[in-house]
Amino acid sequence: MNFVFLMDPLETVVIKKDTTFALMCAASKKGHKVHYLPDGAIVLKNRKVYFHTIPVVPRKNQGDVGIVFIRNDPPFDQQYLLNTWLLDRLPCNFPIINKPSGIRYANEKIWATQFGSLVPKTVISRMKDELLSFLNKEKEVIVKLTNSYGGMSVFYVRKGDLNVNVILETLTQSWKQEIIAQKFIKESRKGDKRILLLDGEILGAVLRVHAKGEHRNNFFSGGKPTPCKITKHDREIIEVLKPKLQELGLYFVGIDIIGDYLIEVNVTSPTCLQEMNYLYDKHLENKVIGFAEKLIAEYRKEKS
Secondary structure (H helix, E strand, O other): EEEEEEEHHHHOOOOOOOOOHHHHHHHHHOOOEEEEEEOOEEEEOEEEEOOOOOOOOOOOOOEEEEEEEEEEEOOOOOHHHHHHHHHOOOOEEEEEEOHHHHHOOOOOOOOHHHHHHHOOOOOOOOHOOOOOOOHHHHOOEEEOOOOOOOOOOOEEEEEEOOOHHHHHHHHHOOOOOEEEEEOHHHHHHOEEEEEEEEEEEEEEEEEEEOOOOOOOHOOOOOOEEOOOOOOOOHHHHHHHHHHHHHHHEEEEEEEEOOEEEEEEEEOOOOOOOHHHHHOOOOOOHHHHHHHHHHHHHHHHHHHH
């Protein structure tokens, strides 16, 4: 079976850390043909969708595509949006992890705010007075873009800091773009927890702990992986999310939890699988590929 991965350029893959690479290896080991699908290589012609793929291991390209993994990193820009529109033209219920419509619907940082008490106090605005009023009330906040990833453009600011105005002005592009401000959660000093979910069930978890002199726990920002436990409250959060994720076809998801709060729901290209493998001596990618095979079998059964 052909497994197609819509992803960032191959030269950007970090073999020891990249979740996409682990998934590709697992698919190949199970005898599937693995293909790289770059941006710009989806063609809609005569009401059919065609993929111009590059085999990861040189092989003759034969047979139908069995499943597509969408693994491009954010931001969710015009190219990302266009890819999802084109993939929408595949046959109904064609296996895609994650569903393009679900990715479009669930902004990774804004979507979680619907869950009330599960998230910290949050303001999303471009208005200077609104943002400063929130900071003055909460005293310590995190401000970030709505579509960044890997800890990029994430700032910790305190009431009275001399750089507050310039930080807000820069992030909002002179008050022309909405940003997110969230109450600072003191437990973040101990790290933040990334939990990977597969069809709403826990696949694995890791605590990301910031480097010295940093407030960001992301691995891209120098954070280090450490083992962690899934708490009762974590499971309660997941039970709330599970039916929503399944309804949207968001099968492979990473959620970020700090203390008792849900911070983000990562649906575009969730990572940290390899770090979990190293910490717990697992091969979690095999479970993901097994689930993909199940989706393929269900789709073929529907067609027959």
